[in-house]
Amino acid sequence: MSAARIATVTPVAEDEATGKVAEIYADIRRTKGIAFVPNMWRVLATNADHLELVWSRLKAVMHPEATGRAAILTPREREIIALAVSATNGCAYCVNSHTAALRKLGMDVSTLGEVMAVVGLFNSTNAIADGYRIEPDVLPPLD
Amino acid sequence: MSAARIATVTPVAEDEATGKVAEIYADIRRTKGIAFVPNMWRVLATNADHLELVWSRLKAVMHPEATGRAAILTPREREIIALAVSATNGCAYCVNSHTAALRKLGMDVSTLGEVMAVVGLFNSTNAIADGYRIEPDVLPPLD
Amino acid sequence: MSAARIATVTPVAEDEATGKVAEIYADIRRTKGIAFVPNMWRVLATNADHLELVWSRLKAVMHPEATGRAAILTPREREIIALAVSATNGCAYCVNSHTAALRKLGMDVSTLGEVMAVVGLFNSTNAIADGYRIEPDVLPPLD
Amino acid sequence: MSAARIATVTPVAEDEATGKVAEIYADIRRTKGIAFVPNMWRVLATNADHLELVWSRLKAVMHPEATGRAAILTPREREIIALAVSATNGCAYCVNSHTAALRKLGMDVSTLGEVMAVVGLFNSTNAIADGYRIEPDVLPPLD
Amino acid sequence: MSAARIATVTPVAEDEATGKVAEIYADIRRTKGIAFVPNMWRVLATNADHLELVWSRLKAVMHPEATGRAAILTPREREIIALAVSATNGCAYCVNSHTAALRKLGMDVSTLGEVMAVVGLFNSTNAIADGYRIEPDVLPPLD
């Protein structure tokens, strides 16, 4: 790929977006309070319906205040989950994005280290539990 | 495996534990405030050094108050990460255990649903970002 | 690694291949109708037996017409599976290769977006089903 | 867990569903043409907003005819992707569900064997490509 | 599924196998020195070509002495890799099978514990390295 390629498809540039794509780009910038549209969304825009599906779901889950839903988890808890999942899957794009979001929320590198300590610990115990085929403990009813 | 088997190896029963294993079993019950030793630890006890390695690390990360370290993340944040990692890896033993821990910390099923909503969302976007080979956004320096 | 390195080992260049490796390189170019041997095969050639094992299997599965076997799945269906697996595993080399194969088969970016929509959706529901330990539905016998 | 438990939480039974949950249950039965609500949805119903988010997305992606969107991929292609992703992630609930869907669409066990052959092949090559850190081939522009 | 079901498809019983499937069943029993055909192969037999592809590859890689190839890795090393991969992927069928193979080769539970210690450790560091997007070290040329 040439230097300008950022994915296996050519993303839709912000100044080329029209119709539904342009509206969603504007909503992304407004909802997230950022001045540019991240690569993810410009790549998804190669299929406008898919862009709409992913954005509407992410907006509902991660920006509930923008959709009128009462949030239970805090923004920090939500981004911590996002980073834990992304680290476990080894997704570089996503790790970059969610680390930045946590830093923006005020998390310092020492706390980030604790997040990684927990992520590392349980990726370890997950493999061990599966590697021995350990049966789940029988626990008292949860509800 | 017979009905009594809970793993690919025969776990060390609580009343058969001696020496280092017995000490760790006692520490597990005391530190976690539970009356029994979960399957995980009884299976790990088939290699006492491994039991010690995993328990000492888990104790340090998940029960910092018991090791004299000042905690930054809350117990709820740590268990949320544990569940997010376990769901992503599909580890049944671990999902069972960390869901129980969150319920014990007071999390209701509606909040658990939000945790799963975030876990589900980012397993989705991780696959999409990787499936298009999307390059990480160039972001301002974090620190 | 220096700029010329494309892997953790030094690949076998096309003009340095001899014997079994040279024969397989020729078969790869002929079977796939391409003018060069992709990096994957030149890396595998560092162990000629492994090259033969992987190529003979890939040829049988993906190019059944070249091995005299009647194909059931279409080439497009096979490449769609390849891309879905590669996106789920986050394998950059493989995503690149199978996206190119699908484009060569005529798939446009809008259809590629639908593939990614399905891939994303089920990576999401997989994590949720595992994250709640949902038991499989009891379904009527399949055959 | 007692015999009646099918997950880490107590699912919402069909005859106990009210309001938004009851409406979605009815939509699931109608859209999928089935007489019961699968375990997945009854578990998701423990958080009605999450149920709505996942169902509305799955309906849009997998039942486009029900949402007025023109489908590009065939139902068989969509279910093949679902099974490939679920096999790769090792999700038992999802493998069960999508195998049943493919059988309902008329796929016989021999064709299912071809799907698994392709899934198995690329899980293999993915690990090998990553295990050697093979750089993506530089390919001609795709569009 | 009824009690007799062991998979999403009905396996081919040993006394029902004919032609190519019967020949491969005999080769599996002979090559592995076992009195029965494991579930894996009886399920693969629902597509005889797939059975042949997987068995011929597994025989070449894991039983090189039976195919006249000089082995480099020892049987123990090969089974250790098989278990490490299966634990990492969380595949219950495979963990069961490769643990049994290692025990048959004489590995005791203490050594198995060391294998799991290494598997657990690197599943941990993998997630941490990916979770911080750590760049590979520049190392001296390998060959």
Add this chain to the structure above:
Amino acid sequence: MSAARIATVTPVAEDEATGKVAEIYADIRRTKGIAFVPNMWRVLATNADHLELVWSRLKAVMHPEATGRAAILTPREREIIALAVSATNGCAYCVNSHTAALRKLGMDVSTLGEVMAVVGLFNSTNAIADGYRIEPDVLPPLD
């Protein structure tokens, strides 16, 4: 990130390390017999407690001679497991590091090819076993 960035956080340079971090850096160089501190440890050093946790565990598991524990697995077996896990997870940093370790232990590229052949084979069969929901074989008791 600027050219000097090697991760999402700024690593602690060797000549800036003090106190516990400096001591661990020295121990890493001494135990591993290398002249520099790899990126992994310099990134972990952003949280000194985490650095200590991961290094003490890796030292115990991978350098037992340095901690006075009798080793059962050979160094080659331990590094083979590390590479198998890293290839399966697709962790580029880790693949790079463990391939180098195996080369340093004398493994040639042909043997490395055998390792990858086994890794590739079982990533394949893992997905197939899970993709058919194959039940584990009932095997004789292991101990």
